[in-house]
Amino acid sequence: MSHTALIPSHRKPRQSASKTALRAGVAGGVLSTIAVAGAAGPAQAEPVTQTIEMPTITAGLSTTVAASAEATQQVALDLETQANQDAAAATAAKAAKKAKAEAVRKAEAKKKAEAAAKAEVKAKAEAAERASRASRSTERTTLSAPSGSSSSSGSSVSTASAPASSSASGSAASVVSFVQMQVGDAYVSGGTGPNSWDCSGLVQAAFRTVGVDLPRVSQSQSTAGTQVGLGNLQPGDILYWGGAGSAYHVGVYVGGGQFVGAQNSSTGVVQKSLDYDPPSGAVRVL
Structure with a gap:
């Protein structure tokens, strides 16, 4: 046996005649197309003179931006107004609380003054009553004094x-x-x-x-x-x-x-x- 008998062959397998013909035809067609395009290209080329205008969006964008800015400003104003209202409400509540405390203080002071005045009036009335009783006692003593011919029991009247x-x-x-x-x-x-x-x-x-x-x-x-x-x-x-x-x-x-x-x-x-x-x-x- 030959020493090369077991070494596989590296030659490409033969292609069939039909595949070879198909490939040749396709290649020929492509080359023909390239040749025709090359020949016709320089003669038919014309300079591009038409300008394509892109749609303008600046006007709409500016309106949107302006509206957004106005809305933002309005929100800021609303927030500022709310903050002012909250501050005013807090100030008013504080003032009302202070006024209430002052009213309570004045009411208590008035009540104490009235009580003191009543006590003073009562004290004066009691003093007047004591003075009146003392005066009546004095008069009673005078009226009950015995006459020059008083009896041993003392004349009562x-x-x-x-x-x-x-x-x-x-x-x-x-x-x-x-x-x-x-x-x-x-x-x-x-x-x-x-x-x-x-x-x-x-x-x-x-x-x-x-x-x-x-x-x-x-x-x-x-x-x-x-x-x-x-x-x-x-x-x-x-x-x-x-x-x-x-x-x-x-x-x-x-x-x-x-x-x-x-x-x-x-x-x-x-x-x-x-x-x-x-x-x-x-x-x-x-």
């Missing part, structure tokens, strides 16, 4: 210092008669008759029968005439309890150490001796 019973005359008699006719009537605060009275209402009505128009309240009635001493009383004189101008009770002296007055809701209108409730002073109107 005022008949020694008051004039003896004497018959009233004229207007004084009319006043005395009127008040004595009301004895037994009820006492009613603010009463002006005809069947119920308070102290000043009775006195006013009595003097009105003789054409004398007295003030309505006891404070004013206690200064309506000439002040007279309790040792110099005459029928028809107005008796008062408390200070002149600040009296809290009035009655009418009817003579003989007696007076008539609308005392209180328990007793009504009574006629009593002066030692029953010694007066503080007296005024003479008639």
